[in-house]
Amino acid sequence: MGYQVHVLFDGYSSMNDSEMKANCSCTLIKGNKNIIVDTMTPWDRDRIIEGLSRHNLSPDKIDYLVCTHCHSDHVGNNNLFLNAKHIVGFSISSKDTYFIHPFETGEPYVIDDDIKVIPTPGHTLADVTVVVKTKDQGTVAITGDLFEKEEDIDNPHLWSHVAGSDDPEIQRQNRNRILSSVDWIVPGHGPMFKVTEKMKERSKDVLHHSDCNFHYI
Ligand SMILES: [Zn+2]
Known part of the structure; x- marks a missing residue:
């Protein structure tokens, strides 16, 4: 049986003058092993339990918990998953x-x-991405805030300044490497999106002209 990716909750973020509203995408990978990626804020405990139950799972059935990075909106319910x-x-x-x-x-x-x-x-400086070969969606990358949302492809200011980046040059390289090698992306703060041929071509072009050498996806 192959893997399926289910986004339990779409992440979001919006900014006004004095505050930012944000929560992360929370994703279930279901299959031979069950994996949850990013656990939202501590106030989302009941929603996560309910989201899993829609897929006939409970927290004790999760084998791996992955938090893409250590910001507070991505780690809030890690203690639900004590068998993982x-x-x-x-x-x-x-x-x-x-x-x-x-x-x-x-x-x-x-x-x-x-x-x-x-x-x-x-x-x-310690972000990770989960890359899954699925049964019917091709290769899916659950990237956390490497990608804030689809719109940041055309508006890089969104990932580099609004979301913030500890190393924009490395982040740019890693973004291109993911774009050039997967079919779908679940970003940290927006709905899952399809990687278009145009996005792939643009990223390959950039990778071609840089000396980074990634070949393990
Ligand atoms: Zn985030």
């Missing part, structure tokens, strides 16, 4: 045991043949 191995940014743990993994050197963490967690720093 936790991958929080570059840190992998279960209870008080930490598993050493060299994300820093670009090494993906392989969950199985169809799911990898790859390092995609930029938004923070």
Whole structure:
């Protein structure tokens, strides 16, 4: 049985003069292993339980929890998932045991043949992206805030300044690398979107002219 990606809640973000409203996309990958990606704010506990129940799952049936990075809107309900191995940014743990993994050197963490967690720093220096080969949607990347929302493809100011970036140059490279190699993206703060041929071509062109060498998706 292949994997299916279900976005339980679409992320969003909007800004006015004095405050920003935001919550992250919360995504379930269902299949041989069950994986949840990003757990929203502590106030969303009941919604997550209810979202999982729509897919006949409860938190104790989740095998892996991945938080794409350590900002408060992405880690709020990690303690719902006590049977899962936790991958929080570059840190992998279960209870008080930490598993050493060299994300820093670009090494993906392989969950199985169809799911990898790859390092995609930029938004923070320890961001990760989950890349899934699915049964009927092709390859899907759940990227957290590497992509804020689809609109940031045409308006880079949204990811580089509104959302903020700890290393814009690395983030730009990682964005292009994801665009050039997947079919769908679940961004951190907007609905899932299809990667168009135009987006792919543009990103490949940029990658071609840079010396980054990514080949592990
Ligand atoms: Zn975020």
